[in-house]
Amino acid sequence: MQKNNSDLEKSIRRFSIIAANIKNPESKGPDSLLYGEKMVIPYIDTGLLDYNSAFELQLKIFDIIRREDMAGCILLLEHNPVITIGNSQNRKNIISSEESLSSQGIELIQSNRGGDVTFHGPGQLVCYPIFNLSKFDRDLTNFVFNLEQVIINVLDEYKIKGTRIQKLRGVFVGKNKIASIGIHVKKWITLHGFSLNVNVDLGYYKNIIACGLSDYEQVSMEKLLDKKIPLSFVKELVLKSFASVFNVQLQELKDFQ
Numbered sequence: 718m719q720k721n722n723s724d725l726e727k728s729i730r731r732f733s734i735i736a737a738n739i740k741n742p743e744s745k746g747p748d749s750l751l752y753g754e755k756m757v758i759p760y761i762d763t764g765l766l767d768y769n770s771a772f773e774l775q776l777k778i779f780d781i782i783r784r785e786d787m788a789g790c791i792l793l794l795e796h797n798p799v800i801t802i803g804n805s806q807n808r809k810n811i812i813s814s815e816e817s818l819s820s821q822g823i824e825l826i827q828s829n830r831g832g833d834v835t836f837h838g839p840g841q842l843v844c845y846p847i848f849n850l851s852k853f854d855r856d857l858t859n860f861v862f863n864l865e866q867v868i869i870n871v872l873d874e875y876k877i878k879g880t881r882i883q884k885l886r887g888v889f890v891g892k893n894k895i896a897s898i899g900i901h902v903k904k905w906i907t908l909h910g911f912s913l914n915v916n917v918d919l920g921y922y923k924n925i926i927a928c929g930l931s932d933y934e935q936v937s938m939e940k941l942l943d944k945k946i947p948l949s950f951v952k953e954l955v956l957k958s959f960a961s962v963f964n965v966q967l968q969e970l971k972d973f974q
Contacts, residue, residue, distance in 0.1 A: 727949035749963075755966045756852060756913070760956060762969070765839065768799045768826055775908050778847050782906055785887050789848035789961065790969070793952050796837035800826040800925060803832040810834045810926040818924060823959060830909035832886065832899035833929035840916035840939075842951055844960070850905040853871060853963070860899060864911050868896045870958040871951065877941055887911075887928065893936035897928055913955075915939065915946050 738974055763771070771794060778790050800823055802808060811825075811834055818825055823836075850860060867890045872879040872895070879888040879895065888896040901908040905968055914937035922935045938946045956967050 752892050754966060755768075756765065756788040756967050757966045758789050758791055758848075758959075758963075759945055759968050759970050761793060762894065763794040767797050768824065768837065769869040771796065771843075771845070772828075775847055777834075779908060781908055782847060782849050785902060787849060788832045788965070789846060792812070792843075792910075793846040793849070793955070794843050794845070795839050795841060795948075796843055798822055798836070798838040798921060799826055800834060800836050801826050801828040801830070802834050804829050804901070805833065807833060807929075810929045811924065812926065821921075821924070823924065824958065828899070828909070830899035830901050832897070833927075834925050835897050835899065835912070835927055836921050836925060837912055838917050838921055840911045840914075840918065840937075840948070842915050842948060842955065843910070844913070844955060845910040846907060848907045850902070850907065851865070856903060857900075857904055857930070860907065860922075861900070865896075865899055866962050867955060868911060868913055870956045872938075874954050875938060875942060875946070877938065883931070887900040889910075889933065890936055890941065892933060894928065894930065894933045895938070895941075897963060911942065913951070915948055915951050927955040 765772070766774075771792065778792075780790060780852065798821070798897065800811065800818065802811075802825075814827060814959050846864070848860070850857070852858070865888055869879040872888070872890070877890060877895075879890060882889050888899045889896055896911055896913045899909050899910045914935060915938045917937055919935055919937055919940065938951075959965070960967050
């Protein structure tokens with residue numbers, strides 16, 4: 718279900734309250750971010766959310782994380798059909814005209830993330846970990862490596878062998894790409910994240926050379942396993958993998974549902 722602006726504002730207010738408690742070592746309520754020795758990362762499952770609204774939400778959370786010196790927050794969502802252009806502003810890998818994209822109901826948006834052109838749409842799990850790397854190791858390369866590991870762990874649960882390819886970002890299955898990564902970092906806090914093709918309509922990719930990689934076709938979990946995959950279960954596995962890879966505890970902001 719598409720979330721509206723009122724939902725977003727409620728989530729931001731809730732997140733602000735939780736953020737304020739991170740500096741209170743006496744807090745023992747459900748909003749405390751000081752459970753045991755592990756940092757607690759809140760996460761929000763927004764459901765279907767258009768790209769610009771999701772970016773606005775990221776920026777608001779970014780400001781709270783910076784102001785309150787928090788460890789981070791994770792957003793889980795799906796986007797309406799959209800093609801985004803990386804910060805190189807390179808459009809040569811967009812095959813279809815803007816008129817053709819519009820007729821298919823696909824938005825075209827310039828993003829400030831790294832990477833080339835990519836597609837997001839329903840059935841694809843998008844994850845935006847807005848992490849304060851000052852709370853981790855201030856190593857951007859390692860952060861991307863860990864994001865890839867989160868995805869690889871999830872695929873392994875389905876007996877899909879996800880791999881890295883040297884000098885390329887993302888996760889691959891053989892000669893196909895199943896997950897893309899594009900991030901932006903400011904003051905050691907990250908924006909954007911990764912997308913994992915679960916049940917997404919791969920036909921949309923005919924409009925672009927995804928990530929500028931003509932030798933690696935896009936593939937989905939659905940195509941590899943020849944069946945629909947419950948997105949809710951994939952989300953659970955992503956969160957479980959995040960907790961393991963980053964050694965954190967996750968806490969849902971439930972009132973955003």
